[in-house]
Amino acid sequence: MTGGSARREGPGLLRGLSGKVLLMTILFVMLGEVLIFLPSIANFRIQWLKGRIAQAEIAALAAEAAPDRILSPDLRTEILKGAGVLVVSLTRGETRKLMLRSETDHMIDASYDLRNVSWPAAIGDAFAVLLQPGGRVIGVIDKPPNMSGDMIEVALFENPLREAMLRSGLNIFLLSVVLSVIVAGLVYLALNIVLIRPMKRLTRNMMIFAQNPEDRSRIIVPSARNDEIGIAERELHDMQSELAAMLQQKSRLAALGLAVAKVSHDLRNMLSSAHVISDRLSMAEDPTVKRFAPKLIVSLDRAISFLTATLKFGRAEEAAPMRERLPLKDVAEEVIDTAVLQASSRVVLFNHVPPGLIIDADREHLNRVLTNLMRNAIQALEARDDGMDGRVIVSAWREGAVVVIEVRDNGPGIPERVRPKLFEAFQSAAKPGGVGLGLTIAAELIRAHGGEIRLKGTGPEGTVFQVVVPDAVVELRPGRRGARSHS
Structure with a gap:
């Protein structure tokens, strides 16, 4: 120091x-x-x-x-x-x-x-x-x-x-x-008042701000000047404000990461116990239990694996996708089966994915992406107070080497204030109590596949998200002719 x-x-x-x-x-x-x-x-x-x-x-x-x-x-x-x-x-x-x-x-x-x-x-x-x-x-x-x-x-x-x-x-x-x-004294006095003092103020503020950038009280207050000094003051104010907000967000992320690590450790133990109980339930003769117990066990396995990976690597980075060619309709059906249990009777879920559509993706990643989009749509529909039934439609089609998945609902639309930062962490929580990580996680998983997720449209008539997943690029090696001559 x-x-x-x-x-x-x-x-x-x-x-x-x-x-x-x-x-x-x-x-x-x-x-x-x-x-x-x-x-x-x-x-x-x-x-x-x-x-x-x-x-x-x-x-x-x-x-x-x-x-x-x-x-x-x-x-x-x-x-x-x-x-x-x-x-x-x-x-x-x-x-x-x-x-x-x-x-x-x-x-x-x-x-x-x-x-x-x-x-x-x-x-x-x-x-x-x-x-x-x-x-x-x-x-x-x-x-x-x-x-x-x-x-x-x-x-x-x-x-x-x-x-x-x-x-x-x-x-x-x-x-x-x-x-x-x-003349030199007068010129110096004028320059000192017009230029030197404001420059000293800018320099002093930058030095004070650098000591604790997270303290918003250290951000410079721009003057009413309209010349270059005034422009520099306003630009410095904007830059310091953005930096302070970014550092506060990073601190929040660090604190959240530590909290997640602690919670994940205890939650994994709880889920392990729930997994054992689910195994016992699967032995029951009740048809309903026999129908939903395997799905519950699969969900618990997925949750335990995710928590274990989080604790093992100690970071929020996602693992590289393990891509495979799989029928997209089956993945969408799994997501809808899980979402049906969480949705109210006012919400109807439709799977309009063509039966023969094959997608090249990581099954686990794709399941999490569609689950996040489906959960957001259900929450938006349940927030409606007009008494009308809500609809969530999952559809997809292929465009050459790209598969486009569309999740459409007839909800009230995304608020205007949320749209600019829709895919940023902690910025898109439109529902009270929400964290604002679902779309951020979904976008990260799709980017790992080389694709993108985008808001196609939103308004009083509903919201449409599109997920674009390109096929994996396969390197083709040219054939090699044998060296021995034909006899």
């Missing part, structure tokens, strides 16, 4: 479904933030460079408006520093004019044209800025924002752009982390 309890303990947080959902939610949200980060940092770089272009254009226009377009070195340096560029040139038509230039010459390491940029190229250029070492001088070409010319070209240091991009990237990263935690 200790090992089973330890094995069924719930998993840890990270190994459980809740932890896995949380980690996957965070991972997917971070992945989404990365996909957002890439175009965001590329757009930040483009907008930063366009801002420098706009400032450079204003600086160029200011230098162009100076008297005689002459600026002192200090003023030119301040204007370039304020614009954050090193060189500014404007192109108007076919003329390209250098507007501002620093005192120091610089070599341009890379040049970028912002007039027509694709997003993949922009993302690649942004990552190039972050990955390249500092100190580069870059050239940027764009259309002047104020349309002071057809094209403006600037040169500037890349370090300020790289630092600004790093700060922006850090801000985006921190914001992504915060959003990931918030």
Whole structure:
């Protein structure tokens, strides 16, 4: 029990479904933030460079408006520093004019044209800025924002752009982390309420039910949900109910088997005594006694043999049929002779089996099958309260290698509630005090012959059962010719 309890303990947080959902939610949200980060940092770089272009254009226009377009070195340096560029040139038509230039010459390491940029190229250029070492001088070409010319070209240091991009990237990263935690928490909370908790409830119920499946109080009570969880709860409820009922039936069968073994032992001794007394009665001169005493002795022999077999094997399984070819009319007559003694005067029994009909079956099994069907028909007829006489007709015919036996009565019919489980043990007892094993035993015996028993029809006009018994399959060995030559 200790090992089973330890094995069924719930998993840890990270190994459980809740932890896995949380980690996957965070991972997917971070992945989404990365996909957002890439175009965001590329757009930040483009907008930063366009801002420098706009400032450079204003600086160029200011230098162009100076008297005689002459600026002192200090003023030119301040204007370039304020614009954050090193060189500014404007192109108007076919003329390209250098507007501002620093005192120091610089070599341009890379040049970028912002007039027509694709997003993949922009993302690649942004990552190039972050990955390249500092100190580069870059050239940027764009259309002047104020349309002071057809094209403006600037040169500037890349370090300020790289630092600004790093700060922006850090801000985006921190914001992504915060959003990931918030979104992951909300998603986890929603999934935990909608999915995880119901799954835990299902799992917990299955573990509790498995400890004692026969306890019907442990069966899950389905919720009113109409989604997949609700369907799973209802299916689990149905499965547990069927399993509990099946186990209760098995327990009842086990208890019944033990009781039958005990009763069979004592009943066999009683029947043995009755058999001895019947032998003595058969010596009497009374015609009635002489007529019925042999039948009584045969019935007692059959009962004693059956009880002995039950005690010997200790199980309810039937022995394999000992098949023989026998006249079916004689077997039906034996069954009717016994049933007549049990039936009231309101019941009339008919044997319409053709005299020459031969059946390949076990006599004892066939006698028990017909006895059960006959007894059920008699009980149904005696339960009628309309005062009419009841009829039970046994008929049969052959269809090729199959014999069909029909037991028909004009009783009130089988109740609707009994029909679905007619051949199940303890389910078809329509009469108070009945056990509900007769048809179950009959069906088992006929199946052992390879046949079937079926309800042909039932209703206010009566009930018809048919028993189908196929002939035994005989394996024919081919003839073998002698080996010695004819002389």
